[in-house]
Amino acid sequence: MSDPLFEVDETGEDLTRADEAASSAELSPAEKAATREGHVGLAEGALMRADELVAGYLPGVNILRGCDFYLQDGELVGIIGPNGAGKSTLLKALFGLIPVRSGTVTLRGENITSAPAHRLVSLGVGYVPQNNNVFPSLTIEENMQMGVYLRPKTFENRFDYVVDLFPLLGERRKGKAGSLSGGERQMVAMGRALMMDPSVLLLDEPSAGLSPAYQDEVFIRCRRINATGVSIIMVEQNARRCLQICDRGYVLDQGRNAYTDTGESLMHDPKVIELYLGTLAKAQ
Ligand SMILES: Nc1ncnc2c1ncn2[C@@H]1O[C@H](COP(=O)(O)OP(=O)(O)OP(=O)(O)O)[C@@H](O)[C@H]1O
Numbered sequence: 001m002s003d004p005l006f007e008v009d010e011t012g013e014d015l016t017r018a019d020e021a022a023s024s025a026e027l028s029p030a031e032k033a034a035t036r037e038g039h040v041g042l043a044e045g046a047l048m049r050a051d052e053l054v055a056g057y058l059p060g061v062n063i064l065r066g067c068d069f070y071l072q073d074g075e076l077v078g079i080i081g082p083n084g085a086g087k088s089t090l091l092k093a094l095f096g097l098i099p100v101r102s103g104t105v106t107l108r109g110e111n112i113t114s115a116p117a118h119r120l121v122s123l124g125v126g127y128v129p130q131n132n133n134v135f136p137s138l139t140i141e142e143n144m145q146m147g148v149y150l151r152p153k154t155f156e157n158r159f160d161y162v163v164d165l166f167p168l169l170g171e172r173r174k175g176k177a178g179s180l181s182g183g184e185r186q187m188v189a190m191g192r193a194l195m196m197d198p199s200v201l202l203l204d205e206p207s208a209g210l211s212p213a214y215q216d217e218v219f220i221r222c223r224r225i226n227a228t229g230v231s232i233i234m235v236e237q238n239a240r241r242c243l244q245i246c247d248r249g250y251v252l253d254q255g256r257n258a259y260t261d262t263g264e265s266l267m268h269d270p271k272v273i274e275l276y277l278g279t280l281a282k283a284q
């Protein structure tokens with residue numbers, strides 16, 4: 001197979017962009033922070049972290065190839081990068097949905113590597129996948145009940161919290177989720193994950209496929225959710241918007257960290273602009 005993503009890395013000799021830069025020129029601050037050495041000290045005391053994660057779908061094919069990540073309590077962290085970089089795979093690995101071949105995932109210092117999703121939910125981790133994230137034949141209210149199946153008594157309380165964030169879900173509670181627009185469904189999916197009162201929310205492309213107005217709405221809601229005390233990991237294809245609202249960001253490339261810094265710094269980093277944000281960003 002010629003696609004470099006499908007090469008089996010048994011030697012560990014393939015290079016990240018940062019490694020390449022290290023061998024040829026000086027690293028920018030965002031590249032340095034993305035190296036393991038630069039990253040490890042900053043990850044101290046993190047709410048959730050991943051260390052040297054290697055994971056994939058097919059035997060012998062690694063998609064994540066030594067990925068490091070951390071989320072401090074209260075942070076909103078964005079993950080951007082090209083299609084196929086492994087962003088969704090990273091979230092799946094954090095949430096125990098794919099086998100982790102090596103490396104660790106920890107939550108509040110506890111090793112949760114490959115823990116089943118239901119255990120992670122009870123530990124306070126919520127996950128909203130990229131696709132198929134609502135039950136279309138169920139009503140909005142029933143979708144919310146599915147979200148809280150582990151603690152049914154908390155339904156009313158949590159539903160009030162969710163409706164406060166997304167009033168539409170209260171107004172339409174008896175309507176079928178399948179009759180909603182893409183943006184409204186996204187709210188149902190986020191609402192359902194919030195029903196369990198998570199301390200960490202993993203969001204995979206919450207703005208994908210939405211009109212610009214709805215995209216803005218989703219980003220604003222994410223900030224509001226974050227302001228209520230929920231730490232958020234957000235994967236986004238709308239890279240500029242994501243970097244604008246996140247506290248810190250990672251650029252993932254070929255299953256590894258290429259750059260990491262505050263969202264603000266990444267947004268203005270000439271290399272990140274050139275390689276990942278495109279000509280639109282350059283013009284602004
Ligand atoms: N279920 C699967 N089985 C086999 N390979 C998969 C599977 N899901 C994803 N992959 C492969 O893993 C690689 C990374 O995919 P992933 O979905 O993590 O990328 P991504 O960064 O989220 O991309 P996008 O921006 O397109 O969502 C891709 O090469 C993809 O083809």
Ligand SMILES: [Mg+2]
Pocket residue numbers: 087088089130
């Ligand atoms: Mg994806």
